[in-house]
Amino acid sequence: MNFATHWLIELTNQLVIMILNNKQEEEMKKRILKKIDTSKRNFLTGSVTLAGVAAATSVLPITIANANHKDSSPKGLPDFISWKDRNALIVHSDKGIETHRSAIGESLITPNRNIYIRNNMPTMSDTQIGDRNNWKVSIKGVKNPKTFSLAQLKKLGHTTMATILQCSGNGRGFFAHKVRGSQWKTGAAACVLWTGVPMKLVVDACGGVDSDAVFMTSAGVDHEPTGLDPKKAKVERSVPKKVYKDAMLAWEMNGVPLPNAHGGPLRMVTPGYFGINNVKHLGQVAFTKTESTVKYMKSSYRISPIGKKGSQYPSCWEMPVKSWITRPTDETGTVKAGNVQIVGVAMGGMKKVRSVKVSIDGGQSWKKAKFVGPDLGKYAWRQFVLEANLAPGSYNLASKASGGGKTQPELRMENRRGYAHNGWKDHSVNIKVV
Numbered sequence: 001m002n003f004a005t006h007w008l009i010e011l012t013n014q015l016v017i018m019i020l021n022n023k024q025e026e027e028m029k030k031r032i033l034k035k036i037d038t039s040k041r042n043f044l045t046g047s048v049t050l051a052g053v054a055a056a057t058s059v060l061p062i063t064i065a066n067a068n069h070k071d072s073s074p075k076g077l078p079d080f081i082s083w084k085d086r087n088a089l090i091v092h093s094d095k096g097i098e099t100h101r102s103a104i105g106e107s108l109i110t111p112n113r114n115i116y117i118r119n120n121m122p123t124m125s126d127t128q129i130g131d132r133n134n135w136k137v138s139i140k141g142v143k144n145p146k147t148f149s150l151a152q153l154k155k156l157g158h159t160t161m162a163t164i165l166q167c168s169g170n171g172r173g174f175f176a177h178k179v180r181g182s183q184w185k186t187g188a189a190a191c192v193l194w195t196g197v198p199m200k201l202v203v204d205a206c207g208g209v210d211s212d213a214v215f216m217t218s219a220g221v222d223h224e225p226t227g228l229d230p231k232k233a234k235v236e237r238s239v240p241k242k243v244y245k246d247a248m249l250a251w252e253m254n255g256v257p258l259p260n261a262h263g264g265p266l267r268m269v270t271p272g273y274f275g276i277n278n279v280k281h282l283g284q285v286a287f288t289k290t291e292s293t294v295k296y297m298k299s300s301y302r303i304s305p306i307g308k309k310g311s312q313y314p315s316c317w318e319m320p321v322k323s324w325i326t327r328p329t330d331e332t333g334t335v336k337a338g339n340v341q342i343v344g345v346a347m348g349g350m351k352k353v354r355s356v357k358v359s360i361d362g363g364q365s366w367k368k369a370k371f372v373g374p375d376l377g378k379y380a381w382r383q384f385v386l387e388a389n390l391a392p393g394s395y396n397l398a399s400k401a402s403g404g405g406k407t408q409p410e411l412r413m414e415n416r417r418g419y420a421h422n423g424w425k426d427h428s429v430n431i432k433v434v
C-alpha cells in the first residue's frame with residue numbers, strides 16, 4: 001500500500017469514527033439484533049451477520065500505534081476490554097480474543113490484562129449491571145429456594161481458589177478439517193485466582209439440594225439486554241450435581257472485583273470443567289432433574305464425530321490432562337546456542353498434574369521437566385522448566401503431561417467442532433537455535 005492510499009484510509013477511518021460514536025454503534029448493533037429476532041431468521045445466520053458487523057466496526061479504529069502488533073491482525077481491542085494489554089493478545093473477533101503463547105506462562109497466575117475473552121453474548125455494561133452489591137442470584141431446586149444479593153452472598157462465606165479457565169475449543173486452530181469458530185491455538189486458557197463464596201455454603205443456607213436433582217444448572221442473564229430468544233441466546237449450562245461441592249460463586253478475579261468482561265459482578269466457577277460451564281453474569285443456579293434445553297446446552301459444545309451432531313454426544317464438561325511450551329517459541333525471538341530454559345504450563349484436568357516430560361527431538365526421546373513455583377491445588381496449572389543444552393540447528397520442542405492415571409496422547413481426537421484438544425504433537429513448537 002503506498003503512503004497516499006494509507007493516509008486516505010486513515011483519514012476515512014477517523015471520519016467514520018467521529019460519526020459512529022460508541023452510542024450510535026451500540027444502537028446499530030441493537031437494531032440489527034432486533035431485526036434478526038423479528039424476521040425469525042435462524043440464529044446461526046443471525047450471529048454470522050452480527051459477527052460481520054462487529055468485525056467491520058472493530059477494524060475501523062486503526063491507528064499507527066496499535067498497528068504495531070506481534071500478530072498480523074490490524075484490529076484494535078474492542079472498547080469493552082480497552083484496558084487489556086493489546087500486545088499480549090490476538091484479536092480473532094470482538095467475541096474471541098486469545099492470549100499469545102508467550103504471554104501465558106510468564107507468571108503462574110495469568111494477569112487479568114492478558115486473559116482471553118470468549119463471549120457468546122455481548123458483555124453487560126455498568127448501566128445494565130447497575131449497583132453491583134445489589135446484583136441478584138436465585139437458587140432453585142433446593143429445600144428453601146432463595147434469592148441472594150451480592151452483598152448477602154459476601155456475608156455467607158469467603159474463600160479463594162485457583163482454577164484454570166479454558167475454552168472447550170482451545171487448540172481448535174490445529175485441526176485440519178474446516179472447523180467453524182475462533183481458531184484458538186493455546187491462548188484460550190488462563191490460571192486464575194478467584195475469590196467468592198463456596199457453592200456448598202450457599203446450598204447449606206438453602207437447606208440442601210433437592211434429593212431428586214441430577215444436575216446443577218447455571219444461567220447467565222447477558223442475553224436479556226439483546227432481547228433475543230432465551231432458547232437460542234441464554235447461556236445456561238448443566239453439569240453433574242456433584243460439581244457444586246467444589247464450585248464457587250466468584251466476585252473477584254486475581255485480586256480485583258470481577259471485570260464486566262469476565263462476567264462481573266458474579267460468576268459461576270466450575271473447577272476442572274471447560275470454560276463454558278463457568279457461567280458469567282450469573283442470575284440463577286438451579287438443581288434440576290434434567291439438562292437445560294437451551295441451544296448452548298443441547299446442541300452446542302457437544303463432542304461429536306466430524307459430520308455428525310446432536311445432544312446424544314458428550315457435552316464439554318471435564319477437561320483432560322494437557323500441557324504446552326510457552327518459551328521459547330517462534331514468538332520469543334532468537335534462541336542462542338547453549339543452555340536454554342524450556343518453560344511451559346501443565347494441568348491435570350480433574351486431577352493433580354503429576355509429571356511433565358519434554359522432548360527436543362519431536363517426541364523421539366523425553367526428559368522429565370521440573371515443576372517450579374507454588375502448587376495452588378489440583379485445579380491450577382503448574383509451570384515446568386527443563387534446561388537443555390542446544391547446539392545451533394532446528395528443534396521440535398514438545399511437552400507431555402501425566403496426571404490422574406492419564407498421559408496426553410500424541411494425536412488429537414478428531415471431532416466436528418474441534419473441542420478438547422490435548423494431543424502433544426500439534427502443540428509442539430519449532431525453533432531455530434543460532
Ligand SMILES: Nc1nc2c(c(=O)[nH]1)N[C@H]1C(S)=C(S)[C@@H](COP(=O)(O)O)O[C@H]1N2
Pocket residue numbers: 115116117118119120121165166167168219220221222235261262263274275276277278279280281282
Ligand atoms: N453468561 C455467559 N457465560 C459465559 C460465556 C458467555 O458468553 N456468557 N462464555 C463462555 C465461554 S464459551 C467461555 S470459554 C468462558 C470465557 O470466559 P472469559 O471470557 O472470562 O475468559 O466463559 C463462558 N461463560
Ligand SMILES: [Mo]
Pocket residue numbers: 118166167168169275276
Ligand atoms: Mo468457550
